[in-house]
Amino acid sequence: EAQVTQNPRYLITVTGKKLTVTCSQNMNHEYMSWYRQDPGLGLRQIYYSMNVEVTDKGDVPEGYKVSRKEKRNFPLILESPSPNQTSLYFCASSLAGSSYNEQFFGPGTRLTVL
Amino acid sequence: EDQVTQSPEALRLQEGESSSLNCSYTVSGLRGLFWYRQDPGKGPEFLFTLYSAGEEKEKERLKATLTKKESFLHITAPKPEDSATYLCAVVPTSGTYKYIFGTGTRLKVLA
Numbered sequence: 633e634a635q636v637t638q639n640p641r642y643l644i645t646v647t648g649k650k651l652t653v654t655c656s657q658n659m660n661h662e663y664m665s666w667y668r669q670d671p672g673l674g675l676r677q678i679y680y681s682m683n684v685e686v687t688d689k690g691d692v693p694e695g696y697k698v699s700r701k702e703k704r705n706f707p708l709i710l711e712s713p714s715p716n717q718t719s720l721y722f723c724a725s726s727l728a729g730s731s732y733n734e735q736f737f738g739p740g741t742r743l744t745v746l
Numbered sequence: 747e748d749q750v751t752q753s754p755e756a757l758r759l760q761e762g763e764s765s766s767l768n769c770s771y772t773v774s775g776l777r778g779l780f781w782y783r784q785d786p787g788k789g790p791e792f793l794f795t796l797y798s799a800g801e802e803k804e805k806e807r808l809k810a811t812l813t814k815k816e817s818f819l820h821i822t823a824p825k826p827e828d829s830a831t832y833l834c835a836v837v838p839t840s841g842t843y844k845y846i847f848g849t850g851t852r853l854k855v856l857a
Contacts, residue, residue: 675845677846
């Protein structure tokens with residue numbers, strides 16, 4: 633089944649404890665992206681990747697890191713999480729960075745930073 | 747600054763009562779405008795892509811239209827299963843390929 637998977641789905645952590653949220657897609661997509669969704673603010677893009685080893689900042693990259701070493705994986709790293717990073721996170725992928733390609737979203741990761 | 751604004755924030759309709767959702771955008775240039783549907787606790791699902799003013803796309807009870815400044819999602823004779831949050835996103839020509847989403851319209855269709 634074609635899908636985008638994220639792990640973990642739920643995570644409660646404490647301030648300053650490094651964490652990684654994994655994202656993987658099995659559709660051979662070139663474009664991958666991370667978003668956070670907050671009430672009243674909607675979906676905001678954190679980072680995106682047009683292809684392996686190519687990443688770009690979205691609108692809210694502060695406090696996050698990403699890497700794209702393989703085509704299928706795009707992990708999101710929080711080196712020192714803070715309470716303002718408590719949010720619902722979505723990973724998405726599309727065939728290419730083109731308006732001709734729809735994005736497929738993962739199921740989401742709900743992160744709470746205490 | 748590139749911006750997307752959706753209205754209304756929330757909408758309650760009776761089953762069969764048609765209406766429209768609005769997505770206004772301000773971008774230097776438009777690569778594409780996307781509509782997504784999001785059910786509670788789930789990731790958004792793709793509905794439509796529109797590329798140029800005058801374009802229209804339809805899918806079941808939904809029809810999306812595009813002008814140079816806004817897009818409408820028309821819902822004809824909605825059913826309770828159409829209840830969801832509808833998200834609009836644009837990809838401007840500035841930058842490589844960055845998405846800008848609106849805050850969405852929460853639609854509730856009552857039986």
